[in-house]
Amino acid sequence: MTSFTPMSVAEMIDALITPPNPFRWEAFDGSATGPEDAKYTVRLTRPEGLAYIATNPGDVGLARAWMTGGLELEGEHLAHPYGIFDSLRDLYDQFRKPDAATMIRLVRSLRAKGALQIQPIPEVEHTSWLHKRINQGLSRHSKERDAEVISHHYDVGNEFYELFLGDSMTYTCAYYPTPDSSLEEAQENKYRLIFEKLRLREGDRLLDIGCGWGGMVRYAARRGVKAIGATLSKEQAEWARAKIKEEGLEDLAEIRHQDYRDIPESDFDAVSSIGLLEHVGVDNYARYFSFLSGKLRPGGLMLNHCITYPDNHKTRKGEFIDRYIFPDGELTGSGTIIKNMQNNGFEVLHEENLRFDYMRTLHDWCENLKANWDKAVELVGLPTARLWGMYMAGSEWGFEHNVIQLHHVLGVKLLDDGSRGDVPERMWWTV
Structure with a gap:
């Protein structure tokens, strides 16, 4: 019998990666x-x-090794490993499937080194939970399943989010008045931009769906607008209600722990959807925009703010994002969003791509996480903290390199005679 000599780890890597290896x-x-x-x-x-x-x-295997500490990287902080993504892009292109004989040697070598048995990472794994819910008959984007998906992502703990979101507690793209503006200035400017695009005035009524920690609701209420926000995250709702009380805005601002589809009121002057469409599912866009059109008065305005792909062909995100960050999430191009708005109750007035602003937002979040790293690890554990550092740094890279984009699409619900009412012909907001 021929004796078997296990491959070294270096030999295994060479068998899986086509030269030149970027690392x-x-x-x-x-x-x-x-x-x-x-x-x-x-x-x-x-x-x-x-x-x-x-x-x-690929991305899931590397992410698992990274989160558990089985893989360490020289020269990058765990909270902001931005620099590696150029090299990672090259690495993904160079993974290869070995021939049958090499695969047998790899498997035997892995077994010899005790490297065949893998376990889920309890702190961050969603897969077993999702499979269980599917088996129980909870279809994708049902109200109950959406509520559990949102809870898994957002109910990590308000104190953890405060570490990197900063004082604004806003988990969506900011809008930087200048490239060197602070995160807080940029988030306030984002709310200002949306408020102006929606032509909100004192005495108007705003519905903000997927309201997060209530930043848009509070911004509008401070300017005399009656605003209702809805979120599926219990922790977000509790934080936002406490902040509304602290600011003395109870007469104008209301946050509901509620699915936006269960909002009974209608005849709003404006609807804002800031970072919700990513959770809706592309097949549900028509129902989504038709529902929101039904919530507006004729002549009312809607602003949709969401992450997109650069084209309209792809819809599903990568396995890493789907498994660890946004289960059930889907993206598509801005053209698909515009088409569905036009087909379901809106005239589209304006759209713009803010991907560089999201690049800067994510950079600032990562730097905040770095500055508060020890506290983050204390709050959520090292695997989850590593996961967020990798996810946000990779997203920053993605926006910079046009892998993903962030689009504002503004629409108006036309009057019965086909007119816009008092909505002006030209852009009325300050850039």
């Missing part, structure tokens, strides 16, 4: 591969990290 790899068994002058050195610190990568090459 230098150093492994727990003492082996190394990749160019010595590579910009980044990756250290596989234990067999579990290798197992995650070998059994799921």
Whole structure:
């Protein structure tokens, strides 16, 4: 019988990645591969990290190894590993499927190193939960399943979000008056922009769906607008209500822990949807915009603010995002959004792409997380803190490189005679 000599970790990596390798790899068994002058050195610190990568090459395997500490990266802070994403893009293009003989050697070598058994990461895994809910008959974007998805993402804890969102507690793209404006200035400016686009005035009524911690509701109420916000996150609703009371806005501002589809009121002057459409599902766009048109008075305005792809072909996000960040989330292009608004009760007046503003927003969030790293780890644990650092840094890179975009689309519900009412012909807001 021919004796079997297990492959070193470096040999396994060479079998999975086509040269030139963009990283230098150093492994727990003492082996190394990749160019010595590579910009980044990756250290596989234990067999579990290798197992995650070998059994799921790509973003999920690397993310699992990263979150559990089985993979360490030299020269990047855990809260903001932005610099690695150019190299990661090259790495994903270079993963290869080994031939049958090499695959057998890999499997035997992984077994010999104790690197075949992998476990979910309890703090951050959604997959088993999602499968359970599907098996129980909860269809994608049913009210109950949407509520649980939102809770998994947003009910991490208000104190954790405060560490990186800052005083505004706003988890959506800011709008920077200048490239070097502070995050707080930019978030206030974002609300100002939306308020002006919606032509809100004292005495008007605003419905803000997916209201988060109530930033838009409070901004409008401070200017005499009667505003109702709806969120599926219990923790967001509790935080927002306390803030409304603190600011003395109870007569004008209301936050409901409620599905927007269950809002009974109608005849609003304006509707804002800031970061909700990503959770709706592309197949539900027609119902979504028809429902919101029904909530407006004739001549009322709606502003949809959401993340998009640069084109209209793709809808599902990558496995990493779907598994760990936004289960059931879907994106598409701004053209699909505009088409569905036009087909379901709106004349589209204006649209714009703010992807560079989201790049800056994410950069500031990452830097805040870095400044509060020890507290973040204390609050949510190291795997979850690592997950958020990776997710936000990768998103920053994605907006900068036009992998994703952020679009505002403004529409008006026309009067029965087809007119816009008193809505002006030309842009009326300050850029």
